[in-house]
Amino acid sequence: MPTTTPTSVQLYSIRDAIADDLDAAVARLAEIGLRHVEPYAFHERTDDYLRAFAATGLTAPSGHAPVLAAETPEAIFDAAVALGMGTVIDPFLPAEEWQSADQVARLAERANALAVLAAERGLTFGYHNHAWELGTRIDGRHALEVFVDHLTPEVVLEVDTYWAAVGGADAPALLTALGDRVRLIHVKDGTLDGDIERQQPAGSGEVDVPAILAAAPSATRVIEFDAYAGDVFEGIAQSLAWLTEHDR
Numbered sequence: 001m002p003t004t005t006p007t008s009v010q011l012y013s014i015r016d017a018i019a020d021d022l023d024a025a026v027a028r029l030a031e032i033g034l035r036h037v038e039p040y041a042f043h044e045r046t047d048d049y050l051r052a053f054a055a056t057g058l059t060a061p062s063g064h065a066p067v068l069a070a071e072t073p074e075a076i077f078d079a080a081v082a083l084g085m086g087t088v089i090d091p092f093l094p095a096e097e098w099q100s101a102d103q104v105a106r107l108a109e110r111a112n113a114l115a116v117l118a119a120e121r122g123l124t125f126g127y128h129n130h131a132w133e134l135g136t137r138i139d140g141r142h143a144l145e146v147f148v149d150h151l152t153p154e155v156v157l158e159v160d161t162y163w164a165a166v167g168g169a170d171a172p173a174l175l176t177a178l179g180d181r182v183r184l185i186h187v188k189d190g191t192l193d194g195d196i197e198r199q200q201p202a203g204s205g206e207v208d209v210p211a212i213l214a215a216a217p218s219a220t221r222v223i224e225f226d227a228y229a230g231d232v233f234e235g236i237a238q239s240l241a242w243l244t245e246h247d248r
Contacts, residue, residue: 005217007243008036008061009236010186010224015040017233026052032237038184038222040064040091043079050083059084061220062158062184064091067125068110077121087124087183089158095132098143108150115154126156126183131194134167134174142169148178158184158222161212166194172208175215184220185212187239196226201238203246213247221247 009029011018017025022045029037035058039049042063053059060083065076067090080088090111097103111127118125133144148157159182164171175182189205191198202209202223213221223239225232 005247006036006061006220007034007240007247008038008184008220008222009034009240010038010040010064010222012040012064013223013225013228013232013236022048023052023055026058027056028233029236030056030058032233033240034236035059036061036220038062038064038089039083041066042083042085043076046079046082053083061085062087062089062222064089064128066090066092067114068093068107068127073114073117077118077123080123081121085123087126087156087158088118089126089128089184091128092130093127095130095136098133098136098147101138101146104138104143104146105150108147108155111155112150112152115152119154124154124156124183126158128158128186129160129163129167131163131167134164134169142167142174144174145177148181151181153181155181156183157181158186159216159219160186160188160224161209162186162188162190162199162207162224165192165207172211172215175212175219180218182216182219184222185216186224187212187221187243188224188226189239197229199225199227201235201242203242204238210246213243 115125134142136143161171189207228235
């Protein structure tokens with residue numbers, strides 16, 4: 001039977017189409033059959049997204065924005081509230097900020113404070129990984145795991161399962177270890193050498209997507225392509241069809 005777990009798509013996947021015509025790009029996702037999307041830098045185009053969502057009926061349960069480095073994170077959280085989001089995810093901190101235990105502890109302290117600020121607005125705050133948070137080891141452990149040690153329970157994770165695997169982690173085992181803190185996962189496939197130009201629809205690459213889904217049964221699935229050689233909308237549609245059939 002098909003999954004009842006929500007499925008979304010990270011709009012970074014269609015960033016070129018959004019730059020050309022945001023309304024048309026969002027409408028095409030609705031035509032594919034998606035009901036949810038995950039915008040990026042949504043605080044910069046809040047009114048545009050509001051208009052596109054009103055026209056299509058799509059919703060944005062989560063979104064990406066650079067909150068950890070923001071001078072006024074309140075403005076980002078206020079934009080999230082306006083868009084009806086529940087979760088705001090910081091998508092990126094560079095590898096040089098994940099090199100020592102002290103650095104990671106400071107990042108966690110900042111994340112904990114932002115989670116309090118988010119909660120004041122009825123929001124949840126979390127972080128999304130790339131490869132280096134897994135590839136960097138601190139005292140023999142993934143830097144991301146050390147980060148989690150310092151987090152309050154209110155901070156959540158969106159695990160990018162492709163980048164976790166590229167970073168050398170056993171992605172299903174990582175998801176199992178992190179448990180309920182993982183509220184969302186990025187579902188993407190391709191080759192494990194990290195060549196984003198070779199990313200493929202879910203279920204057709206080297207990433208063990210079935211095991212990943214089984215390890216995070218309650219996490220929202222967010223389809224994403226960092227790059228795609230063909231029509232990215234067709235790639236998204238193929239991933240959605242595969243998830244509908246295989247995610248149980």
